[in-house]
Amino acid sequence: MPWTRGLVVGLMLAAAPAVLMDRAAAQTREPGGTPEAAVQALSNPHEFAWQLFLYLNRQARAGVAGEVDETKRSIAEFDPDRSVVWETWGLASGLDIDFSADPPAITANKSEVFKNPATEPVPWEALDRGAGVAKTLSAPFKSSPLVASGINRLVPRKQFGPLIAPPGTNPRSDETRMNRSTYETVRSKGLYSVEGLEAAAAKAKADNARALVNFEPAAKEVKARWIRLRQCDANPDCAEKARYHWRSVQTAAGATQIYGLITLHIITKDLPNWFWADFGHIDCEKPEGECAHPAVEGRPAMTPLVDPTTKATGGQRPETKNTNWANYRLRGVQIDFVTSTGTPTILSNPVIEATFQNSSCITCHSNATVGIRSLASNAAVSLPFFAGRKSVLNAKFIAEEVGRPDCQRFVNKAEETFTVPCPGIFDDQSKTIYFQTDFLWSLPFRAFSATDQ
Ligand code: HEC
Numbered sequence: 001m002p003w004t005r006g007l008v009v010g011l012m013l014a015a016a017p018a019v020l021m022d023r024a025a026a027q028t029r030e031p032g033g034t035p036e037a038a039v040q041a042l043s044n045p046h047e048f049a050w051q052l053f054l055y056l057n058r059q060a061r062a063g064v065a066g067e068v069d070e071t072k073r074s075i076a077e078f079d080p081d082r083s084v085v086w087e088t089w090g091l092a093s094g095l096d097i098d099f100s101a102d103p104p105a106i107t108a109n110k111s112e113v114f115k116n117p118a119t120e121p122v123p124w125e126a127l128d129r130g131a132g133v134a135k136t137l138s139a140p141f142k143s144s145p146l147v148a149s150g151i152n153r154l155v156p157r158k159q160f161g162p163l164i165a166p167p168g169t170n171p172r173s174d175e176t177r178m179n180r181s182t183y184e185t186v187r188s189k190g191l192y193s194v195e196g197l198e199a200a201a202a203k204a205k206a207d208n209a210r211a212l213v214n215f216e217p218a219a220k221e222v223k224a225r226w227i228r229l230r231q232c233d234a235n236p237d238c239a240e241k242a243r244y245h246w247r248s249v250q251t252a253a254g255a256t257q258i259y260g261l262i263t264l265h266i267i268t269k270d271l272p273n274w275f276w277a278d279f280g281h282i283d284c285e286k287p288e289g290e291c292a293h294p295a296v297e298g299r300p301a302m303t304p305l306v307d308p309t310t311k312a313t314g315g316q317r318p319e320t321k322n323t324n325w326a327n328y329r330l331r332g333v334q335i336d337f338v339t340s341t342g343t344p345t346i347l348s349n350p351v352i353e354a355t356f357q358n359s360s361c362i363t364c365h366s367n368a369t370v371g372i373r374s375l376a377s378n379a380a381v382s383l384p385f386f387a388g389r390k391s392v393l394n395a396k397f398i399a400e401e402v403g404r405p406d407c408q409r410f411v412n413k414a415e416e417t418f419t420v421p422c423p424g425i426f427d428d429q430s431k432t433i434y435f436q437t438d439f440l441w442s443l444p445f446r447a448f449s450a451t452d453q
Pocket of ligand 1: 439
């Protein structure tokens with residue numbers, strides 16, 4: 001009976017405008033990628049960071065990559081032990097290397113983007129998000145002294161072992177993921193292999209471009225750190241489950257361990273040099289609780305929390321009240337290399353950047369580059385390189401560098417005395433050796449060769 005249906009809809013519209021408006025407000029599309037988002041990222045960056053957090057940590061729709069479960073209307077509605085939106089994005093991490101073997105052995109590679117040998121990632125819709133897919137966490141490499149100080153070039157490869165814990169023994173675990181826009185750009189431009197990245201660098205040189213790729217404004221990437229919540233192994237009702245976003249993880253031996261999220265780096269291409277935000281669990285500020293376990297290697301936070309949006313609520317976002325998310329704090333945001341008065345900006349996390357907290361996301365990431373092989377020195381900071389495989393070559397970087405990028409670095413060979421002066425602003429790229437990957441470290445850090453193993 002069509003007229004009754006019309007009447008019912010009409011009545012609903014008349015009687016429940018507040019509900020409908022509320023529903024429209026419950027955002028179902030990923031924030032970012034619009035001119036309005038760019039304005040908010042610049043003019044109200046802390047609020048923008050929270051809009052990202054409140055969306056990306058909503059429960060994901062089952063079976064597909066990168067969508068919210070619309071039956072859960074906000075971050076406050078969720079079922080335990082389920083993926084949130086960013087956990088269903090394309091997996092960039094997933095590689096495990098056993099450095100105690102000589103030569104180092106690749107023991108697993110569950111990456112959906114950076115495979116070995118490099119092959120084209122599947123189309124986004126074909127990413128398997130079925131119920132049977134296990135949570136994949138990997139050993140954290142970035143905070144290893146190897147990466148933090150770039151000393152890999154000086155350390156004999158057989159000494160890598162003690163510097164990076166063997167897979168499965170490290171209670172800290174990382175997860176790096178890319179959203180659909182980032183994933184599709186990497187896939188369509190062939191930036192998942194050494195050969196693809198080097199071809200793009202050669203093309204950038206020919207085209208007089210500083211970067212070998214420019215991601216779309218909707219591009220995003222996250223890097224998360226998880227720690228084991230040990231009390232939960234024996235006690236399914238452990239208190240931590242109400243204080244952390246937690247997931248069950250199967251060990252290789254078949255045991256179930258509970259991991260809690262402690263850090264979430266979120267970056268978006270809403271600004272030309274990206275928008276940078278860092279969220280951390282409150283326990284890791286001191287650190288205390290499980291975050292104080294020696295194996296986490298967290299340090300007391302050396303930088304203050306900077307979040308004007310939660311001044312009145314002691315750092316807690318009202319939307320997260322009475323949820324696990326109430327324990328997460330915005331540590332700060334970064335939108336430029338220096339302030340308007342010329343002071344270098346700093347943003348770091350006490351766990352991921354534990355030993356180099358006076359550092360700058362945007363500065364370190366500006367060094368994410370791919371060298372022209374015939375011009376570059378044989379130096380790299382990358383997982384394939386550590387594992388003794390072919391990798392891209394990249395520019396030198398120092399972990400605690402802050403402020404503007406060092407222009408000499410892009411026109412001189414890494415690890416050699418810099419003799420070539422910085423190019424002028426109107427110069428072409430004829431002197432350039434290292435081309436930027438548009439601030440994404442995962443490309444040069446993780447890409448294997450398609451042919452040369
Ligand atoms: C000293 C250098 C350095 C600093 C400082 C640094 N990072 Fe990174 N970052 C890396 C490296 C190397 C990787 C690649 C390794 C990985 O994926 O674990 C990476 C990976 C990432 C990723 C995954 C996406 C990608 O491809 O780059 C994100 C997101 C990220 N970092 C955000 C941040 C944020 C936010 C900060 C500041 C709070 C920060 N980083 C500070 C070096 C750095």
